[in-house]
Amino acid sequence: MSAKRACPSMLVDESIVFDLGPGALGNIRRSRIETERLSSIFISHCHADHISDLIPFLWAIQIDGRENPLHIIGPPGFTLIFQKLRECTNTPDTFFTFPLTITEMQFGDTWGSIHTCRTDHSIPTLAFRLDSGGKSICYGADTIYSPAVIELARDVDLLVHEATFLEDQTSIAEL
Numbered sequence: 291m292s293a294k295r296a297c298p299s300m301l302v303d304e305s306i307v308f309d310l311g312p313g314a315l316g317n318i319r320r321s322r323i324e325t326e327r328l329s330s331i332f333i334s335h336c337h338a339d340h341i342s343d344l345i346p347f348l349w350a351i352q353i354d355g356r357e358n359p360l361h362i363i364g365p366p367g368f369t370l371i372f373q374k375l376r377e378c379t380n381t382p383d384t385f386f387t388f389p390l391t392i393t394e395m396q397f398g399d400t401w402g403s404i405h406t407c408r409t410d411h412s413i414p415t416l417a418f419r420l421d422s423g424g425k426s427i428c429y430g431a432d433t434i435y436s437p438a439v440i441e442l443a444r445d446v447d448l449l450v451h452e453a454t455f456l457e458d459q460t461s462i463a464e465l
Contacts (some may be wrong), residue, residue: 297339298431306404308341308418308429314343315350326358332404334431335362335415336371344372345379352386359389363401365414368394403419407442411435417442456462 297311301318304327318325330425333346334340344362351360359415362372367432372392376383395401395416397408404420410433417430428443430436443449 294419297342298334299343300429300450302420302427303422306420309334309340309431310347311339311342312342315347318347319350322429324355326330328360329365330361330401331387332359332418333362333368334409334418334429335365335411335413336368337413337432340431341371341375345375347379348386349381352388356388359391361391363393364394365416366394366396367414368392377449405442407436407438409439410436419443421433444455 297313298309299311299317300308301321301323304309304323307314307318307330310331310333328351331344333344348360364372367386369392375381383460386406393401395406397406397414397416399406403418403420405421406416407450409417409430411431415431415433417428417433417436419426419428425448427448427450428439428446429452430439430443431452433439433451433453439451
């Protein structure tokens with residue numbers, strides 16, 4: 291994150307978001323999209339730079355009066371991480387009054403028109419491919435060269451290969 295850029299978060303259309311890193315909530319607010327239309331949040335993995343705005347985002351849409359269901363889909367182990375995030379932010383189970391579903395996807399699973407694979411990262415991490423309306427996008431977060439991601443991204447219209455560290459920061463990236 292810098293003064294000009296937020297951490298990973300990508301609004302694909304007005305219904306799908308990939309990741310909610312620090313700064314995502316502010317960007318979503320500035321975009322003036324109708325958050326009530328968002329139906330799914332896909333979390334690639336549970337490092338802070340990809341999930342830190344998740345609970346603040348949920349608080350914001352609760353306070354806005356959200357009524358529509360929201361699905362949050364994450365990698366294996368995500369349910370426990372989400373529970374811990376709620377606990378450390380003093381967010382009780384009953385705080386959110388809109389229908390909220392938490393789902394873990396296994397590597398290779400499909401959710402509607404979204405397909406996944408495992409990336410090569412230090413913790414369980416999903417890459418996503420969305421095929422919709424004759425167009426396709428693939429989002430791979432924090433991965434080095436990965437044959438599985440290459441296959442998932444084959445023939446897509448847009449590949450977003452997100453990475454945090456530059457070449458001279460390899461030792462940090464390997465943590």
